[in-house]
Amino acid sequence: MRALWVLVILCWPLTAKAQITASLVADSVTVVGETQLIATGNVQAFYAGATLSASRIIYDRPTDRLIIEGPIFLREENGDILLADRAELDPRFENGLLRGARLVLNQQLQLAANQISRVEDGRYSALTRTVATSCQVCGTRAPLWEIRAETVIHDTEARQLYFEDASLHVRGVPIFWLPRMRLPDPTLDRATGFLTPSIPTTNDLGVGIKIPYFIRLGDRADLTLTPYYSGATNTLEARFRQAYLAGDIEINAAVSRDDLLPDTWRSYIEGNGRFDLGRDFKLTFSTEAVSDPDYLSDYSYSEADRLASGLRVVRVDDDELFVAEGNYYASLRDGEVDSSLPPLVLSFGYERRIVPDVIGGVVTWGVSGDALNRDYELDPDNARDLSRLGLMAAYHNQWIAPIGIVATVDADLRLDYYAVADDPAAESGWRVGPAAAITLRWPFVRPSSGGVTQVIEPVVSLGYSDSIGVLPPNEDALLAELDEGNLYALTRTPGQDAREVGTRVSAGVAWTRTGPGGEVASLSFGRVYQSETQPAYSLASGQSSATSDWLLTAGLETRGGFGIDLRTLFDDHWSFNKTETRIDWENDRIGLAAAYLWLPADPSRDRETPASEWRFDATAQLSPNWAVSADARYDVGADQLARAGLGVGWQNECVTVDLSAERRYSSSTDEDPTTTYNLTINLIGFSTGRSTAGPTGQCRD
Incomplete structure (x- = not known):
């Protein structure tokens, strides 16, 4: 019959720090004098949310150490798992040495080492001669990928992994070597460091590589810098994000020097944000600017042929609506001038709904206005400016007649004043x-x-x-x-x-x-x-x-x-x-x-x-690992494809691979066909959730 012991002898060094009791369950527990306690047979020890299983545990009181014989299984309060053949630990399982050990983080990333040294009350774990992977390990066969390192330091407080003398292996074949490397552990959502690179290829810019670097600027802000290199361009992309208690902003930008427009700086910027102003008022804004009409399409940043920058304030509740906004438009279309848009548009509107008891139905009244401005000096023939200020009142009611006819009455009255300038015909x-x-x-x-x-x-x-x-x-x-x-x-x-x-x-x-x-x-x-x-x-x-x-x-x-x-x-x-x-x-x-x-x-x-077009989209999950997608737009009038794309994805428990190809035959700013390829490979296990992974492979004899 198994015995349950409350290890008072183990608790002596702990009670001075906290009133925490360690418990032990074993087939047999023996006390040797006043210095040792020996537990054998299906031993389980519990302390402060941590659970340790072993075949034998010896507690030596003079050294305040646990001598543990394996197989050892230690699950910590945060979910990390340690497995070892033999260990010497303190009674809190925080400091000591584990031999023939394996560390499993977030049930995802496993690190096998000759030995693991735990110091600083368990904050640091030093792994010697380590192999790290999130792939299924089957017998002696090398996993799909692994990182081998002479030393790995795991900082549980910073949730970082520090590798020394590290090399990446694919099916046992070394690919590249780094003297030092830092990666986040799987539990960390945001950390400064490199993100997954991609390899874009276009017929205009050639084969390139993008290496994004994420910079954590605190709990509420970050900056991602992405150098983009190819034989035809040197580009730096940037994304800034800032979160506030009442809203957030995001800014995307890029600057380039390329062979498409030699000796010319090309750039674009795009920003947007939203804020809660209080009392149900919401503020949103956006801005867009580009150095030349072809830049966005050349780099596949956007298909927009008109840019819009604006500010909008809106308030909506059960009976009221208020909207005020201003927008500035710029055209990227060949042959279209900004004055025809018009470039500057301002508007506001307020509506209130009333339910009168006397006549029933719903009465809505409101005031609105807008203004359009064009630049006379740029295009005198199309420089009309227009402003409007108006009042409105509307009535809506509905009845159901005895025979089932539904009658609806609507009435509307509007009074507007128009001010027109720079147009003799109006x-x-x-x-x-x-x-x-x-x-x-x-x-x-x-x-x-x-x-x-x-x-x-x-x-x-x-x-x-x-x-x-x-x-x-x-x-x-x-x-x-x-x-x-x-x-x-x-x-x-x-x-x-x-x-x-x-x-x-x-x-x-x-x-x-x-x-x-x-x-x-x-x-x-x-x-x-x-x-x-x-x-x-x-x-x-x-x-x-x-x-x-x-x-x-x-x-x-x-x-x-x-x-x-x-x-x-x-x-x-x-x-x-x-x-x-x-x-x-x-x-x-x-x-x-x-x-x-x-x-x-x-x-x-x-x-x-006449214009006519067919559009096709298809996605298929061919197997738990393989997925494909395809899309196409066919211009019937021109009797040619306008766009075609193909994507192939493969994933398992430790890696995702995405390959896409797109052929754009024309746009409003560029008549030359453009082909873009993109390859992204992501190693799952470093600050990426298990939910993003594919099915776990099965070991075969």
């Missing part, structure tokens, strides 16, 4: 914009015994709107669309400047089928009948005539992850306008998606010929 002045509509919906529901529910809902909406006063230039409502979200709305113009005028009727019907397993099929169509044509709508919008195109939408979602979405416009002669189709299928291992987009010619959008 005038300043007041404009009044009234609008009202009533919408009737009559849903018919048909449930069935099999759990299928079908809903058919005819809808008709009668509306009126007008614009009384000056006719301002249309600056903010250029991309008017007709879709299921605004078919029955008061207006289909997305901004304030352009307004629909006259009477209109919107009519349509929607059908939805919901299956017992959650599968959903839907179909809807409708159109808008206007009393007069609307000059704000382009030919490609489907609304340029008094009678709009037919809007048709369809969708399908199944339990197996298959989905289809279709949206198209067509006229009475079945001539199709804008069309978009998306098909996707996804399960635990495979994801497939395809999309088709067709846009007709639209001179108002500088699109002289």
Whole structure:
């Protein structure tokens, strides 16, 4: 029968420091005189959250030491594991020597050594003739990778590993040697040091290498510097992050000297941040600048062809909305000047919602304004400046008639003053914009015994709107669309400047089928009948005539992850306008998606010929270790690929390898095709969580 002992003899040197009791369980415990205690047979000792297992433990009181015979298993309070053949430790397991030992950190990184010396109350562990790896070790076969070092020091307080005379081996073959090296242990999230390098390759810049260096600037800030070297460029990339109690900022930048623009410094900077100002006010800002239009695409930093820098303050609660923002735009497109954007846009808006007891419904009132500024000296012919200040009031209410008809009433009144400068064709002045509509919906529901529910809902909406006063230039409502979200709305113009005028009727019907397993099929169509044509709508919008195109939408979602979405416009002669189709299928291992987009010619959008494009995306987890991905964009009008990409990833318990290739055939700033390759290899085990690792390999005979 096993004996449980409270080792008072072990506690004598400890009680002066803390009232902690060490416990021991063994098959046999013998006290030899007043100087020794011998425990044998399945020995387990417990102290301050640490657990030690051994075949035999001898406590020698004169030296205050434990002589332990293995196999030894020591699990410390922080989860670190020590295994050894023989050890001499103090009664707190903090100082001493372990022979034939192995240290396992965070159940991930294992370090095998001839001996481990523990000093400074367990803060430092010195490992001699060490092999470190996070790979599965099978018998005498060398692991996939390992680091061999003459000495390794583990600092448990700083959570750092210091290697001396270290070499990296792959399947036992030495790859490179370093006299000294410092790496974080797996429990450390942020530490100054090198990050995983990558090897990018492009046809413009050749084969290169990026070696990021992470600098910890405290608990709330860090800086990452990434030198990028190739035969055609010397580049330094930088990322700065700072966290505050009320927000954070991030700045990314790069500076280059390359063969693409010899003797020229090329650079870019991008910054963004967000802050909580208190009382529900949120502040966000962003900034972008670049030395030349091609820099971002040459280095694959961004596909943006316009840059935006701005500041935004917003407050949202149950009944109020406040927004104030300012934005500056710069174009990178060939042939587009900044003055046409316009470059500087300021705006603000305040809305409040009221629920009156007398009339019911919801009343919303607000004030808003915006200002657009262009540089007259850069482009006198397109230098129009515009400012607007407006008031609005709106009413919304809904009723359900006894026969099931849902009636919705919307009314809106806007008063705006426009100030226009540097445009002789436009005038300043007041404009009044009234609008009202009533919408009737009559849903018919048909449930069935099999759990299928079908809903058919005819809808008709009668509306009126007008614009009384000056006719301002249309600056903010250029991309008017007709879709299921605004078919029955008061207006289909997305901004304030352009307004629909006259009477209109919107009519349509929607059908939805919901299956017992959650599968959903839907179909809807409708159109808008206007009393007069609307000059704000382009030919490609489907609304340029008094009678709009037919809007048709369809969708399908199944339990197996298959989905289809279709949206198209067509006229009475079945001539199709804008069309978009998306098909996707996804399960635990495979994801497939395809999309088709067709846009007709639209001179108002500088699109002289129709544009159409196919897009494909695919991901597949071929096995627990292997994953592949692919994407492509095909320009049907140009009859060529616009972009193609392929990625292959492999991972196991100790390494991840990612290889990607991308071919970009053209962009708005560069017509030459660009091919980019990138290779990244990451050794798991140094400040990387086990959650990022792949499956553990199995040892085979």
